[in-house]
Amino acid sequence: MNQKLDIFAHVLPTNLLKSIKKDVPSIIEDNLFLQISSLTDLKLRHQNFPQDVKQIISNVNLNPEDYFDGEKSAQMCGDANDEMIQIQKANTDIFESVVAMVPMNNLDEAVKIIQQVSQNPSLVGIQLFTRALGKSIADPEFEIVFKTAAELNVPIWLHPVFDGRKPDNNLTFSWEYELTQAMYQLVLADYxxxxxxxxxxxxHAGAMVPFFAGRIKYTLPKYYEDFKKFYVDTAILGNSKALELALDFYGPKHLVFGTDAPFAVMPNGATQEIMQAIDEMNISDIQRNGIYRDNFINLLKEK
Structure with missing residues (x-):
């Protein structure tokens, strides 16, 4: 049995939640996704878990920098990373490794965490969001994070967040736009x-980019090849043809298995639906094995 590696799955470190809740009592009521039981209930998480899958876990979108100063945010990120490592080690039958949190309002400490990731086999990368502190993640203020990650061969997981300036944010479409816009900004920054x-x-499979590849090619010809340098996951809740489109644009080595578990399909996510879509893709077995495991393993080789 070949082990499949789901590289984009989430947990909620309970001690982190408790720490934030002390100062932000309404945090759960303000963020309904935090109420999903299988983020914290690992007995529930184990139920009907596919035997041939292990998840790389990262925190849900709950960032100390949104609520606290740089010193406290750094401490909370460090503690949460340690907590997630302990969660992984206590559940090695379903969890493979951890993607670390970094405090974007304390870049010196963010750099230190990236250095720790490069040396700790339990940590495989860092998670960033499309916006931080009200700014694009491609803002020059944050460049040191990308520079350090590249120098130390530490992969970055890019997750969407809403742009608070917009009055019509919605879960179905807004996050795909925000991912696309962040990719555009990172490419134009020449990173x-x-x-x-x-x-x-x-x-989310690179969001809008594969569908609009032609527009990118002819309206941004200078940057077309740079858009292909991203890796993308399969977390679009099915749709084999869309996944084939993503593979066609990014190439067979840049598409990796990710489900966004435990979201979308209760209680544990859309793992089965996404695996079915991958299995129905019109691709070779070598390409399919690449998506499920080999591409990610190769991505990590230099870490």
């Missing part, structure tokens, strides 16, 4: 040219 070893894994 792939400055940092050739930079590895960024984009959630």
């Amino acid at each position: 792939f040219e400055k940092y050739p070893n930079l590895k960024i894994i984009v959630h």
Whole structure:
């Protein structure tokens, strides 16, 4: 049995939640996704878990920097990373490794965490979001994070968040736009040219980019090839043809298995639905094995 590696799955470290809740009592009521039981209930998480899958876990979108100063945020991120490592070690039958949190309002400490990731076999990368502190993740203020990650061969997981300036945010479409816009901004910042070893894994199959590849080619010809340098996951809740489109654009080595578990299909996520879509893709067995495991293993080889 070949082990499949789901590289984009989430947990909620309970001690982190408790720490934030002390100062933000309404945190759960303000963020309904935090109420999903299988983020914290690992007995529930184990139920009907596919025997041939292990998950790489990252925190849900709950960032200390949104609520606390840089010193406290750094401490909370460090503690949460340790907590997630302990969660993984206590559940090695379903969890493979951890993607670390970094405090974007304390970049010195963010750099230290990236250095820790490069040396700790339990940590495989860092998670960033499309916006931080009200700014694009491609803002020059944050460049040191990308520079350090590239120099140390630490992959970046890119997750969407809403842009609070917009009045009509919605879960179905807004996050795909935000991912696309962040990719556009990162490419225009020339990060792939400055940092050739930079590895960024984009959630939700690269969002709008594969569908609009032609527009990119003819309206942004200078940057077309840089858009292909992202890695993308399969977390679009099915749709084999869309996954084939993503594979066609990014190439067979840049598509990796990710489900966004435990979201979308209760209680544990859309793992079965996404695996069915991958299995129905019109691709070779070598390409399918690449998606399920080999591409991610190769991505990590330099870490």
